Amino acid sequence: MKISLFHKLTIVQIAIAISISFAATVKADVTTIQVNHEMGVGTPTARALEWFGNAVTEETEGAVKFRYFHTHELGSERETYDMLQSGAIQMGVSGAQIISVLAPEYGALLLPYVFADADHVTKVLNGKIGKEMHQQFLDQKGIRILGWAHRAPRHLTTSEKKVQSPADMKDLRIRIREIPVQIDAFRALGARPVPMAFPEVYTALQTGTIDAQENPASIMVANNFQEVQDNVTLTAHIREAFWWEISDRVWQNLSPEIQAAFENNIDEAISLANQWEFEADGKYLAEFEAAGVNIIELDKETLNEFSSLVESVATEYADKWKEGVYEEIVRLR
Numbered sequence: 001m002k003i004s005l006f007h008k009l010t011i012v013q014i015a016i017a018i019s020i021s022f023a024a025t026v027k028a029d030v031t032t033i034q035v036n037h038e039m040g041v042g043t044p045t046a047r048a049l050e051w052f053g054n055a056v057t058e059e060t061e062g063a064v065k066f067r068y069f070h071t072h073e074l075g076s077e078r079e080t081y082d083m084l085q086s087g088a089i090q091m092g093v094s095g096a097q098i099i100s101v102l103a104p105e106y107g108a109l110l111l112p113y114v115f116a117d118a119d120h121v122t123k124v125l126n127g128k129i130g131k132e133m134h135q136q137f138l139d140q141k142g143i144r145i146l147g148w149a150h151r152a153p154r155h156l157t158t159s160e161k162k163v164q165s166p167a168d169m170k171d172l173r174i175r176i177r178e179i180p181v182q183i184d185a186f187r188a189l190g191a192r193p194v195p196m197a198f199p200e201v202y203t204a205l206q207t208g209t210i211d212a213q214e215n216p217a218s219i220m221v222a223n224n225f226q227e228v229q230d231n232v233t234l235t236a237h238i239r240e241a242f243w244w245e246i247s248d249r250v251w252q253n254l255s256p257e258i259q260a261a262f263e264n265n266i267d268e269a270i271s272l273a274n275q276w277e278f279e280a281d282g283k284y285l286a287e288f289e290a291a292g293v294n295i296i297e298l299d300k301e302t303l304n305e306f307s308s309l310v311e312s313v314a315t316e317y318a319d320k321w322k323e324g325v326y327e328e329i330v331r332l333r
Contacts, residue, residue, distance in 0.1 A: 031064045031258065033250075036074040036083065037093035040222055044276035045093060045242055046070055048149070052269035059261040077101075084247040085142050091250075094243045095151065099133075100179050102141050106133050108326035111314060112185040112237040113307035116333045118150055118278075121239050123332045129325055137245070144251050146244045147266045149273035152216040152281035153236035157229040157293075159211050164233070164296060166190065166305050174212040175201050181317055182238070185310040205229060214238075217284035218277075226291040233296040234285075235306065242273070 033053070039045040046068065053066030075083060078101055080092040099106050106129070108114060115121050124130060125148055134145040156163055156174070163169060170190040176183050178195045186193045194210050204210045205228040213225065214237070220226070244266070251259065289295050298306075314326050 033090045035091040036069045048273035055265040105322040115239040142248045144248045147270045148241040154238040156233045173210045221284045231294045
């Protein structure tokens with residue numbers, strides 16, 4: 001039986017329509033996870049996130065894909081929480097702001113020198129305090145914590161004045177994040193804290209509006225602070241975490257298979273993030289030294305002097321923090 005040209009064209013059109021419909025169905029079945037975070041491309045956090053995304057995509061045979069928005073491309077850390085709660089984005093990575101914004105009663109975790117070292121942070125965040133706080137994020141804010149990674153300690157940089165003891169902090173104009181307990185802690189050290197938006201810091205250091213700032217070495221190098229600062233004092237005054245979070249609304253809509261892929265790969269992703277973070281910290285400090293910046297190390301006795309001066313701040317904040325949190329952190333040292 002001969003098939004007319006009309007029928008041939010009709011068959012072709014039907015085939016094309018079917019293929020388009022199938023492609024659209026396949027595309028619709030792919031879940032896209034948008035991830036917003038503060039760190040730049042190529043940083044340990046960004047690399048670990050990409051490793052995690054590739055692992056989940058591979059395990060789900062392409063059912064999930066990830067899009068990464070580095071350096072808070074979609075919004076600030078505070079805006080990230082709103083976007084997670086509304087479903088505008090699916091994942092994020094947060095630093096200290098997650099506590100100060102979502103659970104200020106756990107603010108003892110943000111007190112300078114409250115943590116002795118990285119192992120101490122692990123004990124606290126993997127213990128009762130961390131579990132209860134993470135559950136609160138979920139129950140009250142709809143933000144599920146997938147895991148947390150260490151962040152390299154924050155150190156102090158200065159222009160001319162070298163900080164080698166607490167006495168050297170007197171009247172030092174230092175940029176501090178808008179975290180009240182940290183502002184008050186630097187006041188207790190004798191400094192003059194200056195809350196300031198981060199994009200303004202380089203120019204403020206360059207013009208002498210401020211004398212100093214504090215950050216992990218990775219942030220210092222990424223923002224070329226070696227060009228406007230002469231000294232780095234290894235104060236390690238704040239140890240924080242990176243929290244990997246997902247909207248619980250999104251999580252509940254993922255299939256059990258996709259949820260399993262997340263859970264199967266998160267621990268290794270976090271382990272890699274930790275490894276790369278600590279390796280990079282030494283590298284960044286070496287870059288500062290190579291640029292001619294003085295690296296000032298403090299002995300244990302001097303660090304204890306710094307620590308003892310901020311202990312009074314814990315007393316001032318006792319009625320603002322959840323009862324027993326500060327004491328439990330100290331007990332776990």
